[in-house]
Amino acid sequence: MKIDSNRQEKIAALSRLATKVRRRDMQMIYKAKLGHIGGDFSATDILVTLYSEVLKIDPKAPNAPDRDRFILSKGHCAGALYTTLAFAGFFPEAELDTFVEPLSNLNGHPNRNKVAGVETNTGPLGHGLPVAVGTSIAANLTGLGYRVFVITGDGELQEGSNWEAAMAAAHFKLDNLTVIVDRNRLQQGDGTEQTNQLDPLDDKWRAFGWSVREVDGHDYNNLLDTFAQVPFEPGKPSCIIANTHKGQGVSFMKDNVAWHHKVPNDAEYAAALKELDALDGVAAPKPANEEVEVKVGV
């Protein structure tokens, strides 16, 4: 396939932004000693593509009635969302430094009442899609015609609520709704297929009445093409199964379940920064020389 120069520029910009997001997110987690770096990094390329090229949103009018809605159903990846929102202009980048500090707006899981751009409070898995179905119906009933996009984890799909919502979305012919499954094949403690098998995942969504496409969730060209084609079929909700890698961007985090909520120590932080810097050549602050104690994990 030929890629025109305009597209090539877009891809380069997305790649630069994604590296910026990963680096800033990791700095935030390193400082806070808390976060979900693996799942943040697997969803980063999808997030920056959505916020840069897909969603019709205006950070200056985050509550505009006809804005497209984005819901991060895997709310534990708030770090990636906050960083993306900050770089998209929803709030000052400096606020990221307050991540999970006492009284911060930036809780470990996103709160719509505190953070511009967050559409619904997530954290317990399996909540985003039902809320998205309601929002998609509202778009139709109000005639405002906006679209709704949801990122779910793959482990998260073990929650039955997703499948209740999936059935409803097809029943109500919600072709303004798109779900993106972050198919990194890992959950908290193990692989998804070792825990409670999801495959054949595409057939499941199809059987529930959705139009399904698979993409490489780290290939901007593939993502841009696919997002440009939603809804894939009129009268049907769209499901994008994005094949991703947990910890994408840092070799020793990639596909390693330990990095679900592990926090990098000084040496790991320095090594990871080096790898991320190599992706765009930008220098970053040196790690502080302090003891790392990993905080809670669920």
Place this chain on the structure above:
Amino acid sequence: MTQLYDCRDAFNEKLLELAAKDSRIVTVVNDSVGSSKLNQFRKEFSTRLINVGIAEQNMVGVGAGLANGGLIPFVCGASPFLTGRALEQIKADVAYSNTNVKLCGMSSGMAYGELGPTHHSIEDMAWLRAIANLTIIVPADPNETAQAVSAAASINGPMFLRISRLGVPQVHPADYKFEIGKAALLREGRDVTLIANGVLVSKALEAAELLAARGIQARVLNMATVKPLDKEAILKAAAETGGIVTVEEHTIFGGLGSAVAEVVVTNQPVPMRILGVPGVFAPTGSAEWLLEYFGLTAQGIFDAALELTGARV
């Protein structure tokens, strides 16, 4: 410094010991092997750990089914999701059906600190207390946790164990005998009674020290069993000390304080102060910071007891 313990360790040691002797003991989890500290259990009894994935409603239903099949399932998940997500399964499949399921709510209260209100479990006692035929136990230290696990395994019937991950000191002597439905008298006193459970028992004991320095002798009761409640100990405390301060790592609506107040107002009305989370979603902060923020500290209990006793004279 006093040594602090994570009660999940005592929980697991006892469970491993019992499982080695009784093949009916199984565990059911929701991708929560690590957070329930069940790695060793999985190693030793791999086929007896049933991981249903991230699916709490299914997890509790599966637990009820295992119990129907003659097994003794310990269903272990983070308390907010186990109780909140699967509440109807707990009501219908466990309590109403009277199945021999042991619900183990791990990392309860505000232990998940910065992860926020979705991950705090400060409604669980209220939700579960409203359900008939369900024993609720909130152990305060490793000793009591281990004995609660033994009791759960040996007694037939639905039970909820609320297990914290926050560091706690041993508050009971080594020869302490835990009994379901019996409050433990940890300190004698005649001026006021402090009733606590879980991680706040040690704070109540510290508050009693502070009060003693002011000449106020506080009785301290560990009310580990929230249901069935030790009415006798509560009424005795009301009659003999004339005032009660309750303290819980939970909303003040429907938990330990409410349970005690229900007994007090209908039998032996005395002034009470109910300490806990005052009906709000917690702001961002670590578990320790939040306990301070809500006054769930020795100082906070001391202040409430001083105010209550002062108001009486």
